Amino acid sequence: MAAQTIENYRDGAEIVRGDELCKKKIIQLLEEFCLPKGLFPMEEMEEFGYNRETGFIWLIQKKKKDHVFKQIKRAVSYAPEVTAFVDKYKLKKMTGVKTRELLLWLSVVEVYFEKPASEKLTFKTGTGLSDSFPASAFEVN
Secondary structure (H helix, E strand, O other): OHHHHHHHHOOOOEEEEOHHHHHHHHHHHHHHOOOOOOOOOOOOEEEEEEEOOOOEEEEEEOOOEEEEEOOOOEEEEEEEEEEEEEEOOEEEEEEEEEEEEOOEEEEEEEEEEOOOOOOEEEEEEOOOOEEEEEHHHHOOO
16 A cells, blocks of 8 residues: 555655665755654665655665664664655654554554754654653654
8 A cells, every 4th residue: 555655656756776875865855844854764775755845755675674772772663665755843644654662562653842942752653642751762862
């Protein structure tokens, strides 16, 4: 289903390919929307796309990537395709990102700052649960 969604937004989108260029572009985008630059620690990225008109972004990597944000001891899994709509201080309608809560993997559907000046980044799951963490935990080291 995600691939079909991406196809719907390709027209008029800025699309880059190759791991190095994709990483550079996602960091630029996160900076532009005042979000931590380390939110997507993905590897072997093949494509990054951004449709500025709709705010839709997508990231395609060769295979699933599991990552632990050490500062908060939180495991996150990134599917081969990750999509979201980006807005100032917010990612919404996300697909392809899961976080581990006890023994369950829950889909992350939103990431946002409650207030622009906030130091806490909130993650909301598809079940409605949310948790906030210091934004510094998601910066590039």
